[in-house]
Amino acid sequence: MKKIVKKISVFVVIGLAAVVYMYYPKLDIITGYASKNEASILFLAHRTQASAETQDNNFSPINLAKEEANLTDKSVSATVFGLKKRTAIFREGLGAVLMVDGVKDSLKYDIPKRNFTYINLPYPYGDNPQKDTIFSAINYQNLGKAVSNAFDKNDEYVKKTRAVLVIYKNHIIAEEYTDGFNKNTPILGWSMTKSITSAVLGVLEKQDKINVNQNHLFPEWENDERSKITINDLLHMNSGLKWNEDYNTISDVTKMLFLAKDMGQVQIQKKLVGKPNNSWNYSSGTTNLLSKFIRNQFKTHQEYLDFWYAALIDKIGMHSMIIETDLAGNYVGSSYGWATPRDWAKFGLLYLHNGNWNGEQILNKSWVKYSATPTNGSNGEYGAHFWLNVGGVYPDVPRDLFSCNGYQGQHVFIIPSKDLVIVRMGLTEGPVFDFNGFLKGILESFK
Numbered sequence: 001m002k003k004i005v006k007k008i009s010v011f012v013v014i015g016l017a018a019v020v021y022m023y024y025p026k027l028d029i030i031t032g033y034a035s036k037n038e039a040s041i042l043f044l045a046h047r048t049q050a051s052a053e054t055q056d057n058n059f060s061p062i063n064l065a066k067e068e069a070n071l072t073d074k075s076v077s078a079t080v081f082g083l084k085k086r087t088a089i090f091r092e093g094l095g096a097v098l099m100v101d102g103v104k105d106s107l108k109y110d111i112p113k114r115n116f117t118y119i120n121l122p123y124p125y126g127d128n129p130q131k132d133t134i135f136s137a138i139n140y141q142n143l144g145k146a147v148s149n150a151f152d153k154n155d156e157y158v159k160k161t162r163a164v165l166v167i168y169k170n171h172i173i174a175e176e177y178t179d180g181f182n183k184n185t186p187i188l189g190w191s192m193t194k195s196i197t198s199a200v201l202g203v204l205e206k207q208d209k210i211n212v213n214q215n216h217l218f219p220e221w222e223n224d225e226r227s228k229i230t231i232n233d234l235l236h237m238n239s240g241l242k243w244n245e246d247y248n249t250i251s252d253v254t255k256m257l258f259l260a261k262d263m264g265q266v267q268i269q270k271k272l273v274g275k276p277n278n279s280w281n282y283s284s285g286t287t288n289l290l291s292k293f294i295r296n297q298f299k300t301h302q303e304y305l306d307f308w309y310a311a312l313i314d315k316i317g318m319h320s321m322i323i324e325t326d327l328a329g330n331y332v333g334s335s336y337g338w339a340t341p342r343d344w345a346k347f348g349l350l351y352l353h354n355g356n357w358n359g360e361q362i363l364n365k366s367w368v369k370y371s372a373t374p375t376n377g378s379n380g381e382y383g384a385h386f387w388l389n390v391g392g393v394y395p396d397v398p399r400d401l402f403s404c405n406g407y408q409g410q411h412v413f414i415i416p417s418k419d420l421v422i423v424r425m426g427l428t429e430g431p432v433f434d435f436n437g438f439l440k441g442i443l444e445s446f447k
Helices: 001-042 051-054 139-150 192-206 231-235 252-259 263-270 284-295 301-313 341-352 365-371 435-443
Strands: 065-068 076-080 083-091 095-098 161-168 173-176 337-339 402-406 410-415 420-426
Touching: 001 051, 001 065, 001 076, 001 083, 051 065, 095 173, 139 161, 139 173, 139 284, 139 301, 139 435, 161 341, 173 252, 192 231, 192 284, 192 301, 192 337, 192 341, 192 365, 192 402, 192 410, 231 252, 231 284, 252 263, 284 301, 284 410, 337 341, 341 402, 341 410, 341 420, 420 435
Parallel strands: none
Antiparallel strands: 065 076, 076 083, 083 095, 161 173, 161 420, 402 410, 410 420
16 A cells, blocks of 8 residues: 555656646746736736636646735735745736736835716716617617627536627617626726727827827837837837747747836837838737837826826726736736726727717827728738728628727727627637627627
């Protein structure tokens, strides 16, 4: 019996050693992801630790991490087999920030000033419930089936949809949530945040503070060909800068999100490997570079922090939204925007209405058209930090659809020809989740 136990113990040790050997180079990223994600879920979204670990962090290799939450100082630490401990700290008003290289959260930091004034209007333009409206053009029974079909049934865990919201002519006509989520639950939009960053630049453009064709954007680029890169090139992911956007390996994007103190500095250091405006390459580093560019337009960091909310987010009543910052205090405009599905839908409505919000022109109408115009090399799939259906990615959906897209299947779909905004949030992407079928089902509910 002792020999058997000894052999089993040896096999267990060998197995653990093999796992550690296989994943050791990735451990900093695994524990960084686990601690950062769980801290945001606990202290920003106000969900439970159990839900974070059994849902959001329960995929390979992140599920190797063991997390420990400290509710007193609002922090989460994570290790893998006791190795590579990483800690994320929650900062009120800024979200969770991942500590890097042993940095302690003793740094002084500014907090954005917010305007939460109650607006005595019905949704979406105010804080009151929307007015009851029945549209004769909608078969509500079929609509309900199309929305319900987006969710798992009978204890399945495949589609992993968390929220669906359908807005027609400014009215919510369908809304459904999975267990543990409701209309007040902020959900991480991941790369949908890129579209928010684009909109902030759109506000600056409307204020005549920037021009998309301007170059000479950063002092670090002045002595080489990168000085010719324009804002337009960056917004279109067409700068020609080197970048690897691979979430399954140690790549530019994973090192930036989970190892960098100043995320905007990562892409700025990359070499030019392609020709600007002729080298489409999706890059989260580019968006954080744009966040850094936005920061450079303001004299103080406080002005930079306030502008995103005062000029855009709070102005259209997205009061649940928080865009988290990196350790340097800059917004992670590529990935870390949190908001309720109803507030994400408001952002979609701003673009559906050509930049107009209840009579006020937040963005130029031309900016919205620019955002939905295909860039070179994207096969009609990408505009200015928005995804497009010009090339027919969704074959059964109008070609004028454009959308904010995020990791794990976060979407705000805008369909101008149908006066529709459709929000879907979850933990699965296509083809596991059939987005074309989902959208087709909703559209077919209109008579």
